[in-house]
Amino acid sequence: MLDADEAVELRTLQARAYGRAGALNAAEAARLRELESAKTRVATPPEATRPEPRAPEPARDAPATTSDAVPVGAAVGAGEEISSPAEPPVTRPPRDDSALAALRQHWRLAAAITGVFVVIGLVLGWLLFADRGPAPMQLSAQQEQWQSAIVASGDFDPGSVRAVAEDEGVVIWFATKNERADVCLVLGHEDATAPACTTQEQAEILGLTARLTKPVSQNQTYDIEAQMFLTHGGEPAVITRSYITSPQSTSMFASPEEADAATTLAEETGLERRTITVVGYDDGVPIWTGVDMSTQRFCLVYDGSMPDPPMACDEGLMLADADRTLVLDVVDDAETTRYEYQFGYGQQYLTVTRGWEGDDAAGE
Template sequence: MFDAEDAVELRALQARAYGRSGALSDAEVTRLRELEAARTSERESRTTEKPRPQMPEQVVAPVPEPSVATADTVPATAASAAARFAGADTAAPSGHGAGADADSRGAPAATTLRRHWRLALAIIVAFAVIGVAVGWLLFSDRGAAPIPLSAEQQGWQSTIVASGDFDSGSLRAMAEEEGVVISFATKNDGADVCLVLASADATAPACTTREQATIQGVNATLTKAVDASQSYDIQAQMFLTPDGRPAVIARSYITSPQSTSMFASQAEAEAAAALAEKTGLDSRSIMVAGYDDEVPIWTGIDMSTQRYCLVYDGSMPDPPMVCDDSLMLADADRTLVLDVAGTDDGDITRYEYRFSYGQQYLTVTKGLGADDAAGE
């Protein structure tokens, strides 16, 4: 009686016998023959009792020539087993001989090729796409996507392109600082890289070789007028990363020809001018030493006494302020300490500003009690 367990064992032996690297021992070959004979006998008895259509048996296995331990151990039913692997029921009617089995041996291979030609074509197309992608990654100038530009800024870019100073199609806007467009471009067929700053009135390009851009970067500065007495200095620096991507850092300051002070924005410059009127500080010397959250801490020189002063905020009529007791240049290293009480909790915040010829820095200490501040 050929049962379900025999069927499982038969399929396992067939998979090993007819697989690409399959091999059976003599005992396993003998068992395979017994199981196939038992299954054939079972089918013949079922056909005799009640003929019915046979459903194809699906076996997940390739269809190569059988590979067993010895040449004389190939089962006589190899042709029918190979046909079953291809998905067809090939129980041969009585009267079909060895010639029919031999003819059916080549059919599964042709059927397999017809079924899998689409898969082979898909693999070829996939390799082609991968090749194009790899080529683009290796040889293109890669970087961040271009930033959106206004219609006016696009006009500036068009003028730069029309100049012919850069490789066609290489100009790419990377950043914007105070309305100035900062772009990357190449020259001499990509041998040189450029940093280009552009505004409505001026263009400031700077170029160097790729090697120098990777090591030292490229720097460019463009001056943009704010009013008759002030201007924006927009500074940009670009490096090339090891994989060829341009990276841009930009900063801007408001400056005046009559002053050495620099301000981050027009609002900061206007606050400095108002502070000069309230405190009598020289407007040419006022600068921001640092911020406590959003509150600026200012320094400047008193015009009447020439003392160096530290001022908190400056937005109120009489801002907290402390000045050095000696002249600014009396000592090489001086420190100003300003204590400001909080309006809510009464805790004191200390602003300690150290200044010298070499460097200046501000230290902010929060949460001091009144006794701590008085003891200092």
């Protein structure tokens, strides 16, 4: 330990040694080391001496005995005490050493708890953010047979054939070939298939289209068309369209019932069957157009399911002007609905105005 003078001397030497412009000679540096060593030196406590046990004095009221031992149950007089042998002092470890020892003792438990939390975090992250891809499409037993036949053909990479959509009973499959260099779109129904393939780069830029014709009746067929694009992750995005066609018409219809209605409309109104088509709907009721066979006028027809449907025809020849409008007013329950169909070389569209009463009427 340092006395007061040595402590002052130590602080002076440290200020000169560790100051910004301080410097010590060899003797002063040696003295500084001597003082710092003396300051940090811990004196070893002398070994505790064990005091000799003192024999208790006999109690006042008890007869004196020649034995140094105190009988069991003997009373101790006031102001007297029984001395016990001195126990050695207990040395408590420093607090930091106790914490370090406890950490060493329980490090396995701490590591196990940390590992459990890490695993839980990984599982939750996978459940929330993992891209597990689209769910597989459920196929009927018959459709699974169609898929098995496509796989057995060997035209595509093993394990790449995957059903992605269905339209009017026709299944659309995605597949790859040439070790994933090419992507394919395959349409299948019973024994008929319509594959189309291109490179992955072309599919990402332009997409890929395939079409399959499914017979409906002797005079009608369903045309199913599928268009596929690839996402940034390489997954297929498919859009499908289906329509009814027949040899008697170049028009396309949404259902066999609609195609039959076009045939009936031709018989009832005298419109050319090949020119009849649907241009829009009003609450599910079709609005038709067609060319009158006798006058070659372009006509707009409402519904068409009745013997004498509401119809309005253009007064001029069909191709006389670039853009024209057909107007048809239908009265139902004292309310007038106006149908305006603009046609010609420009964009063609149908406007429905409900509750029409004049040019200033508001409608939809």
